[in-house]
Amino acid sequence: MSHYAIEVQDLKKEFAIKKKNVSFWKRRKENKSFVAVNDISFNVNKGEIFGFLGPNGAGKTTTIKMISTLLRPTCGKILINGLDVQKNSMEILKNLGTVLAGERSIYWKLTGRENLKYFAAMNGITGKKAKEKIDYLLKRFSLDKRADETVEKYSTGMKQRIALAKALVADPPIVILDEPTSGLDPQSARNLREIILEFKEEGRTILLTTHYMEEADQLSDRIAIIDHGEIIALDTPKNLKRSLNKSNTITFELNRWNDVIEKELQQIKSIENINSYFDENNRKWEVKVQINNGNETINNLITTITNSNIKINNFKFEEPTLEDVFINLTGKSLRE
Amino acid sequence: MKWQKLKFYMTTIWAITIKDIKIFFRYPINAIFRIVEPIMWITPVYFLAKSFQIGGENIGFKLFSGTSDYMAFLIIGSIIASFVSAILWGMGFSLKNEMDSGVLESNWLTPVPLLVQMIGRSIFSVIITLINSLIVAFLVWLIFGFEIGNGIVSAVITLFPMLIALYGIGFGIASLVLITNNANNVIDITNYLLNSISGNRFPVEILPRVILAVSLALPLTYGFDSVRGILLETNTLLPLYQEQLILVLFMFVGTAIGYFILNKVEKYCKTIGNIGHY
Numbered sequence: 001m002s003h004y005a006i007e008v009q010d011l012k013k014e015f016a017i018k019k020k021n022v023s024f025w026k027r028r029k030e031n032k033s034f035v036a037v038n039d040i041s042f043n044v045n046k047g048e049i050f051g052f053l054g055p056n057g058a059g060k061t062t063t064i065k066m067i068s069t070l071l072r073p074t075c076g077k078i079l080i081n082g083l084d085v086q087k088n089s090m091e092i093l094k095n096l097g098t099v100l101a102g103e104r105s106i107y108w109k110l111t112g113r114e115n116l117k118y119f120a121a122m123n124g125i126t127g128k129k130a131k132e133k134i135d136y137l138l139k140r141f142s143l144d145k146r147a148d149e150t151v152e153k154y155s156t157g158m159k160q161r162i163a164l165a166k167a168l169v170a171d172p173p174i175v176i177l178d179e180p181t182s183g184l185d186p187q188s189a190r191n192l193r194e195i196i197l198e199f200k201e202e203g204r205t206i207l208l209t210t211h212y213m214e215e216a217d218q219l220s221d222r223i224a225i226i227d228h229g230e231i232i233a234l235d236t237p238k239n240l241k242r243s244l245n246k247s248n249t250i251t252f253e254l255n256r257w258n259d260v261i262e263k264e265l266q267q268i269k270s271i272e273n274i275n276s277y278f279d280e281n282n283r284k285w286e287v288k289v290q291i292n293n294g295n296e297t298i299n300n301l302i303t304t305i306t307n308s309n310i311k312i313n314n315f316k317f318e319e320p321t322l323e324d325v326f327i328n329l330t331g332k333s334l335r336e
Numbered sequence: 337m338k339w340q341k342l343k344f345y346m347t348t349i350w351a352i353t354i355k356d357i358k359i360f361f362r363y364p365i366n367a368i369f370r371i372v373e374p375i376m377w378i379t380p381v382y383f384l385a386k387s388f389q390i391g392g393e394n395i396g397f398k399l400f401s402g403t404s405d406y407m408a409f410l411i412i413g414s415i416i417a418s419f420v421s422a423i424l425w426g427m428g429f430s431l432k433n434e435m436d437s438g439v440l441e442s443n444w445l446t447p448v449p450l451l452v453q454m455i456g457r458s459i460f461s462v463i464i465t466l467i468n469s470l471i472v473a474f475l476v477w478l479i480f481g482f483e484i485g486n487g488i489v490s491a492v493i494t495l496f497p498m499l500i501a502l503y504g505i506g507f508g509i510a511s512l513v514l515i516t517n518n519a520n521n522v523i524d525i526t527n528y529l530l531n532s533i534s535g536n537r538f539p540v541e542i543l544p545r546v547i548l549a550v551s552l553a554l555p556l557t558y559g560f561d562s563v564r565g566i567l568l569e570t571n572t573l574l575p576l577y578q579e580q581l582i583l584v585l586f587m588f589v590g591t592a593i594g595y596f597i598l599n600k601v602e603k604y605c606k607t608i609g610n611i612g613h614y
Contacts, residue, residue, distance in 0.1 A: 015609065065609065070441055072606045093447040104438025109362045110355065121351030122446035124344045150362070166442070 002082030005174050005205035006044035006067060011076035013037040013062050013229075036062040038229040039076070044207055046173075049200050051220030052209040053322060059229035060209035061101060064178050067207065068098045080174065094123070097167030101179040105163050108152040112143050112162045115151060116169055123170035137165040141195070157188030164195065174205045181215060193219060213322035225326060232329045241320045244328055250289045250298065252305070253314040257285040261308045265289065268304070270297045284313060345452045352456030353463075356430070360460065370464065374414055374472045375479075381537060382407060382480055400539040401564075402571035408482035412564055413536035415469040416495065419462065420502055420556065421527050426461025427454050427506035428513045428523045435513075440611050450602050451595060454510055458503065487566040494566060494580055497587035498559040504587075504594030505530075511601035514611065535560050540573070555586035 017032045037059040044050040052060045065071040067078055069089040078085040080092045099105065106115045113134060120130040138144040141161040151159060160180065167175060177196065181189035196219055199206055210216050216223050217237045225233040225240070233240055257276050265274060270293040277286045291297045298317070305312060326332075360366055385406045388394060398404040431454075434440040443453060476482070505526075512522045533547060534540070534556035543551055551557050558579040565572035565579070572579060605611050 062609075068445060070444060070606065070611065071609045072603065090447045090449065093445060096445070098445050100441055102438060105442045107355070107359065107439055108437065109359045114355070114358060118351055118355045119442070119446065122348050122443070122448055124347065124447075126347055126351075 002079060003046070004043040004079070005046045005081060006050075006207060007077075007079040007082075008043070008063075008067070009041050009077040009079075011037055011040050011063065011066060011078065012074045013059075013066060013071065014074040036229050037066070037073075040224075040226070040229070040231045041076075042224050042231060042234060044205055045221075046205050047200070047203055048221040049196070049206040049208060049219050051216040051223040052207065052226060053211070053213060053216040053220075053223050053326075054209075054226035055211055058226045060211075060226055061178055062229075063226070064098075064100070064176055064207070064209055068096055068176055069093060094170065095172050096174050096176060097170065097172035098176040099160075099163045099167045099178065099180060101182060106151055106159065106166060109150055111148050111150050112138065112154070112158075112165075113147040115162060116165060119166045120169045125170060133169060133171075137168060141165045155188075157184050157191070160184060160188070160192065161195075164192070168199075172204070174207070175199055176207045178209050179211070180208065181210070181212065189215075213326070217322050223322070225322075225329065227326075227330050233325065237322060240322060240325045244320045244324055248291055248320070249318040250291065250301065251316050251318065252285075252287045252289070252312055254285040254287060254305070255311040255313065257287060257310070261305065261310065264304055264308070265301065268297060268300055271301075345448070348446075348448045348452055349456040349459060352453065353459045356457065356460035360464070370468050374418060374468070375475060378410060378414055378476065381410060385410075397539075400541050400571075403564075403568045405482055405568065407476070407480045408484055408568055409564060409570070410537060411473055411476050411482060412484070412567060413560055415473060416560055416563060417531040417536040418465050418469055419495075419499060420531055422461040422465035423458050423499065423502045423506045424509050424523050424527050424530075426458030427503075428509040429520075430457040430461070431510050431513050432520075435611070444611060451507070451598060454507060454598070455503065458506060462499070484567045491563045491566045494562050494583065495559060497580075497583045498555065501555060501583070501586040501590030504590030504592070507591075507594030507598040511597045514601050514605050530554065530556055533557070539570075555582055555590070558582045558586075 013036045015034045015036055017034050040059075040063065042050075052063065054060050062071065066073050067080070067085065069085055069092060072086070081095055083092055085092055107118070110118065116134045116137060117130060120126065120133060125133060135144070138147045141164060143158060143161055143165065146154070146158070151162060154162065164177075164180070167177075180196065181192050184192065193215065196206060196208065206219075208216070208219060220237060222234065222236055223240060224231045233243075235243070257278070262274055262276065265271060270291050271289055272292055273288075273290040275288045277288075278284075279286055289301060291301075302312065302315075385394060385397070388396070393404040394406050395404070397406055397409075401409060403409060431440070434443060444450070509523060509526055512526075516522055533543070533551045534554050535543075535551065540548060540551045540557055540561070552573070558573065561570075561573050562576055562579040562583070564570045565576055574582075
């Protein structure tokens, strides 16, 4: 039995593009190709949440589809629980629960319960066992009260929840989620993230793609950052951010500010930079202090400010984000 | 095949059929249209044929076919043709429907081979066609009147291998739908050509020689011909047992070719990645 839930080795996917060149005199076809995934390798440990972070078109969904048997790789190898995806696709599908992007992965003309019953049967679960499982899932995903309404009447969040329930109907040890919170309102997205964390607590392995850095950061044990079909970084969120060697920023909201206190603060060794700004509308000072030694300086800073009879209304501590990591690696923002 | 696997596949075929029944009845106008449509198509042809009658008999037609009961000839052709359509539409169009509604990938993510899924998708179509055909035949009998002999059981047994063979063609059609992403045109053209050239509404002997050669190469022609031969005692193209043998051979060859094409196209679609397109 393999130590890894998913092993991806030298995976590549190249799509042929037929481009027609039409002119009045001649018409010819040019065959070009587009490399969606270029020679990527990674392993997903059993029981971990592995995040795949990258902008749209980076190759996340293509990778997911190859792992879930929907797409044949141009070359490379994928093993799920030690089994080759190309040779044992039916066996592998019993171990995978996949939710692809978009809300149309279920029958809108069937009810939530009927959808689950259908997909349970398609996974060989019928009768009493299926009924118990479906009742449990409907309750777990808070769909039990509207289980007998057709899915077309559900909200986007409910559709996504029923798609998740569908993926869990066969109790798979590996769950693949492609952009699970895309298009959801903040509340539904937060609920869904909690559900994903519950999956992990149940011992499932989760492969998650997202272009929301906060989501990847919050959920993932490890993250692979993918761009232009290549993995450009792979580590824990903490290590990825640490690799930047970037200072942390503390932003204070103060009732007053002056040069004396600024000079006093500059005496503290680990402070790199201080920027102050007076917010005319809210009648308050906003002071950004960049420090290079993490949390140790915070106490010192607060004591110095309060000893000068300055009232701290609010303060926040900002670490480098995965967005910063992505910008550092690619020179562009995730949203570009 | 192990018993467990067979049981699983039967369960999935049943689940697909139940799902199709539920979806079908959530569009109630479908059910009504399925009964009205065949009568709508048959009526003008019937009256046209009637206008050619001399002394209440289609004499020219009788010379070709061996019967002057054009309505019985027509209704048998229509029923068989509706089964052809049911299988072709059942496989090809349901695939396109699932593509359009975005659930094709969800189905391909279940541990059920595509072949089994395709069979499942055509079952309801065949059941509804059977019920529909009986209702239509009854209504046509009431409105226009026709007579058939006592060989219904023999006719059904003769038709059986042809229907199985049509599943093979259905796999091929489904494959074309997967490649082209266009069900309506592919199925309409195939359905129209197959049914017309095989003589669903006329004796194939009247076809020009070149088209007749194509018609004789189509096993479906012998399906129409033999069933009419049994039920109406029409003149058959070949001795009845030879036509039945052709249909049995067609069953093996058709399903094998269809299965081969389906497997190839499944691989092709997974290579070009078009199954998620809708």
